[in-house]
Amino acid sequence: MKEFFRRRKTSFTTGGQPEGNPVPDDMWVKCTACRELVYKKELNDNLKVCPKCGHHMRMSAHEWIGLLDTGSFSEMDANLLPTDPLGFVSLDESYAEKLAKAQQRTGMPDAVLSGLGMIGGEHLALAVGDFAFMGSSMGSVYGEKMSRAAERAADLGIPMLTINTSGGARQQEGVIALMQMAKVTMALTRLSEAGQPHIALLIDPCYGGVTASYPSVADVIIAEPGANIGFAGKRLIEQIMRQKLPAGFQTAEFMLEHGMIDMVVERNLLRDTIGRLIRLYGARRHPVAQRDPVEELIGAIPYLNGRA
Amino acid sequence: MDETTHPHPTETPELTPWDRVQLARHPQRPHTLDYIAALCEDFVEFHGDRRFGDDPAIVGGIATFNQRTVMVIGHQKGSDTRENMKRNFGMSHPEGYRKAQRLMRQAEKFGMAVICFVDTPAADPKKESEERGQGNAIAESILVMTNLRVPIVAAVIGEGGSGGALAISVADRILMQENAIFSVAPPEAAASILWRDSAKAPDAARALKLTARDLYELRIIDEVVPEPVGGAHQSPQEAITALGARIRAHLDTISQIEIPALLKQRYQKYRVIGQYAEAGR
Numbered sequence: 063m064k065e066f067f068r069r070r071k072t073s074f075t076t077g078g079q080p081e082g083n084p085v086p087d088d089m090w091v092k093c094t095a096c097r098e099l100v101y102k103k104e105l106n107d108n109l110k111v112c113p114k115c116g117h118h119m120r121m122s123a124h125e126w127i128g129l130l131d132t133g134s135f136s137e138m139d140a141n142l143l144p145t146d147p148l149g150f151v152s153l154d155e156s157y158a159e160k161l162a163k164a165q166q167r168t169g170m171p172d173a174v175l176s177g178l179g180m181i182g183g184e185h186l187a188l189a190v191g192d193f194a195f196m197g198s199s200m201g202s203v204y205g206e207k208m209s210r211a212a213e214r215a216a217d218l219g220i221p222m223l224t225i226n227t228s229g230g231a232r233q234q235e236g237v238i239a240l241m242q243m244a245k246v247t248m249a250l251t252r253l254s255e256a257g258q259p260h261i262a263l264l265i266d267p268c269y270g271g272v273t274a275s276y277p278s279v280a281d282v283i284i285a286e287p288g289a290n291i292g293f294a295g296k297r298l299i300e301q302i303m304r305q306k307l308p309a310g311f312q313t314a315e316f317m318l319e320h321g322m323i324d325m326v327v328e329r330n331l332l333r334d335t336i337g338r339l340i341r342l343y344g345a346r347r348h349p350v351a352q353r354d355p356v357e358e359l360i361g362a363i364p365y366l367n368g369r370a
Numbered sequence: 371m372d373e374t375t376h377p378h379p380t381e382t383p384e385l386t387p388w389d390r391v392q393l394a395r396h397p398q399r400p401h402t403l404d405y406i407a408a409l410c411e412d413f414v415e416f417h418g419d420r421r422f423g424d425d426p427a428i429v430g431g432i433a434t435f436n437q438r439t440v441m442v443i444g445h446q447k448g449s450d451t452r453e454n455m456k457r458n459f460g461m462s463h464p465e466g467y468r469k470a471q472r473l474m475r476q477a478e479k480f481g482m483a484v485i486c487f488v489d490t491p492a493a494d495p496k497k498e499s500e501e502r503g504q505g506n507a508i509a510e511s512i513l514v515m516t517n518l519r520v521p522i523v524a525a526v527i528g529e530g531g532s533g534g535a536l537a538i539s540v541a542d543r544i545l546m547q548e549n550a551i552f553s554v555a556p557p558e559a560a561a562s563i564l565w566r567d568s569a570k571a572p573d574a575a576r577a578l579k580l581t582a583r584d585l586y587e588l589r590i591i592d593e594v595v596p597e598p599v600g601g602a603h604q605s606p607q608e609a610i611t612a613l614g615a616r617i618r619a620h621l622d623t624i625s626q627i628e629i630p631a632l633l634k635q636r637y638q639k640y641r642v643i644g645q646y647a648e649a650g651r
Contacts, residue, residue, distance in 0.1 A: 147588070147645035151577045153565050202644035209641065231532075231554045233564050236578045237590050240554040241643040243533060244540045247509065248516040248640050271554075273505035274493070274533040279513045293504040293533075294495030298559075305497045312500060322503045 093117055095288075109329045118286045118329055120266060122168065123175035123192035126225055129333055130179035130188065137177040139210050144172045144203045150234045157234040164195045172203035173228075176211040178218075182337035184344060187215035190225035193267070197229030200271055204232070205242025208276070209249035212260075216252040221340050225263045226277045230270020243275035250276050259343045261336060264291050264314070264323065282339055283323040284332070285314035291323075385549075388572035390581050391557060393549035394528045395491075398603035400610055401460075402429055402444030402487040405527065408607065409614040410435045410442060416473060418465075422502060425466030427458045427494070428538070430473045435485065436618050441477035443470050443538055444487030447528065460529075461494040464507035467537050471514045478519050483621055486524040486538045491556050493534030508537040515540035516640075517633060521624040523617050525595075526550040526582075527602075532559075542636050543620040544590070546582035547613060548597040552590070553580040590643065592620070 090099045095117035105112065109128075110119040127135050150157040165171060173195040179188055189211045191198035198204075208224065215222040231239040250260050262280035264273075266289035273293050277283065285291060292312035299305050310316055317323045327335050385393075393399070406413050410433035417424040430443035445462060448454035477484045493504055515522060515538075524541035530552035546552060553575075555563065560578055561570035579585065582594040595616050602609035624632060 141649040143647040143649055145645050145647050148577070148579045151573070153570060153573055202646045206644050206646055233554055233560050233578070235645075236554050236580065236588075237552055237585060238588065238644060240532065240536055241590065241640065243536060244512050244516065245640045245643055247512045248637055251513070251517055271533055274508035274537075275512060276509065278503075278506040278509035292500050293493065293508070294500060298495050299497055299500070303496050307497060311497070320501055320503065322506055 094119060111329050116287070116328075118266065118288060120193055120227075122194060123170065123173075123190045123225075126190045127175070127179070127188075129225075129336070130181055131183065134180040135177050135188070136179070137175065138214065139176055139207050140171070142171065142203050142206055144201060146234070147202065147238055148234065148236050150236075152234070160196060160234070168192055168195045170195055172201070172207075173198040174204045174207040176207045178214070178220075181223075181333060181340060184337065184340045185218070185220045186340060187211045187218075187220060187222045188225070189222070191227045191272075193227045193229075196232065198227050198272075199229050199232035199239070200242050201232035201235040201239045202242065205239075205245045208242075208246040212246070212249040212253050215258060216256040219256055219258060221259045221261060221343060222250070222253055223261045223263065223336060224277060224280070225265060226268050226272055227265045228268055228270065228272035230272065240271065243271045247276045247279065250279075259339070261339060263332070263336075264289055264317075266290050269293065269295055278322070284325050284327050284335065285317060285323050286332075287314055287326050287328055289314045291317050386572070387551075387575040387578075387581050387584075388557070390549045391529075391551055391571075391575050393601040393603075394551045396601060396603045397447075397449050397454075398606075399528055400602055400606040401449065402446045402489060402527070404606060405444070405487055405525075405610055405613070406433060406442050408610045409617075410440075413442070417469070419468035419472060421468055422465045423463075425458075425463045425469060426456055427460055427462040427490070428466035428470055430470060432482065436621065439480075439482050440621075441473050441482045441484045442487070443473055443484065444527075445490040445535075445538070447489055458494060460490040461492060462490060462534060462537070463494045463496075463499050464502040464504050467493075467507040467511045470538050471511055474514050474518055481520060483521045483523070483625060484518065484541075485617060485621070486522065486541065488524055488526040488530045488535050488539045488552075489528035490531050490534045491529050492531040492559070493537070508533045511537035512540055516636070519629050519633065521621060521627075521632060522636075523620050523624070525613055525617055526552050526591075527613070529553075529556075531556050540636075540640070542624045542632060542639070543592045545593045545595055545613070545616055545620065546585065546591050547595050547602060547609065548582055549601050550582055551575075551580045552582075552585055553578050 091102050093112040096115035098114040146157045173191050176189040189208050259281040261282045262277035264285040268291045314326045413433035415431040429446045445460040446457050447460035448457045522541040523543045524539040526546040532555050557571040557575040558568040561574040562568040585591045586594050595613050598605035598608045
């Protein structure tokens with residue numbers, strides 16, 4: 063368990079481009095927070111956490127698979143493709159063009175990667191968003207993949223981990239996108255009925271319809287240090303509502319302070335933390351409780367005997 | 371769709387989506403408390419979320435509707451500036467959604483159907499609402515409604531804006547008045563997100579397919595309820611009566627369904643929303 067990030071060292075370098083502008087020889091990248099030049103290999107070996115300032119840079123959905131036991135991931139629903147349900151009339155690029163560009167950039171059909179895997183030998187379902195795909199906005203494919211993964215986890219009786227980053231609902235799919243908030247939340251109630259936990263990891267940035275649905279009612283909510291998390295965007299609050307925002311507003315630490323999440327966990331401790339949680343939830347002594355009928359309770363109280 | 375569902379009523383076809391946005395926002399349009407006053411008897415309003423405060427942007431309480439006690443909940447806009455300041459333009463804070471959740475749980479406890487009137491531009495986007503967990507408040511509301519063990523009818527009577535509207539509209543039946551809108555975001559916000567220009571809101575209104583007719587065709591809502599000529603504000607009583615009759619009809623239908631079957635249908639209703647292609651099929 064402890065070797066998570068040590069073990070991950072080699073495979074991270076095979077992932078997508080790191081965040082930030084690569085310098086010409088592609089050996090060095092500039093940290094998006096401290097602006098220091100960092101040797102690319104050193105950054106990847108450090109799980110894309112800046113060795114100089116500790117800033118957690120964004121990772122692609124495929125890079126996040128590294129959180130699982132090596133070789134344990136099997137992808138689900140890779141064949142689901144986005145369509146243009148509204149025939150969206152755009153003033154600039156069409157929805158189809160935007161999708162094609164995002165697909166080319168990320169190598170993904172839409173923003174979510176889902177499947178089954180293991181952490182520390184424990185089975186779980188995983189669904190992870192990729193911010194590079196249209197801001198990991200929630201549309202039909204996002205909602206369907208999350209829902210199917212939740213239902214699959216419920217059927218298999220295993221926990222579910224969602225890794226959430228999003229700009230919100232995908233405008234190009236209108237109310238269909240909005241309704242995915244209800245759909246995924248509903249699908250996850252199946253997991254609750256199966257007595258299995260939903261662990262939500264919030265990574266930078268996580269906003270709008272995603273924050274206002276299933277991750278915010280997860281059994282355990284974890285966030286990465288410094289991740290921006292909120293419902294309304296800061297620009298909206300500052301420019302439209304004309305309110306001054308304090309430093310650190312809508313960070314993971316702010317969310318922890320306001321009681322909205324359980325913990326802030328550094329990237330190199332995530333695997334250990336999630337593995338421990340899954341073991342703890344899995345080693346329960348008692349079956350998931352159905353409440354005893356009232357009559358039985360009354361029968362157990364001597365002075366009420368005969369009254370029920 | 372059940373047999374109480376009507377196809378489209380006669381509408382004024384020349385209205386653009388942006389025209390309908392204006393009608394949906396008309397200050398003289400009847401609001402939630404007007405509907406409750408006209409359609410229900412013995413309304414007792416309840417206040418507060420028992421955690422932080424009372425939000426005047428969401429009202430709720432118990433009342434008699436169709437000879438039964440029901441829980442009525444709705445966003446409340448004002449008809450003038452003063453009332454709108456008090457009501458925050460119908461933009462609910464976290465405590466508003468948490469009040470709604472409290473009332474819904476109570477409805478379940480006492481076996482009362484829930485009627486929700488939806489009329490909000492969006493959830494309140496202020497700093498204080500963020501601090502009190504607006505995201506969590508909306509998410510909890512959605513969760514409560516997904517498995518509430520009583521029938522729920524939601525009626526969009528004006529603006530159904532984004533997550534703030536969804537938070538009280540997860541239901542067994544969703545009705546929309548002819549000129550009501552339901553949108554992933556207010557058109558101005560969508561135009562800003564999509565094209566970095568909120569002045570393009572009329573274009574966004576068209577592209578988003580936010581009218582009742584569009585959403586009926588997309589199978590998101592169950593029925594379009596006609597309004598008086600020129601919009602609900604031209605003859606509020608007529609608009610209220612028409613909607614009341616349709617709420618009553620739907621409530622009668624879904625009240626016949628056993629709760630486990632109703633919950634199954636509710637799950638199905640939302641589970642099938644979404645359009646995607648499946649390669650290799």
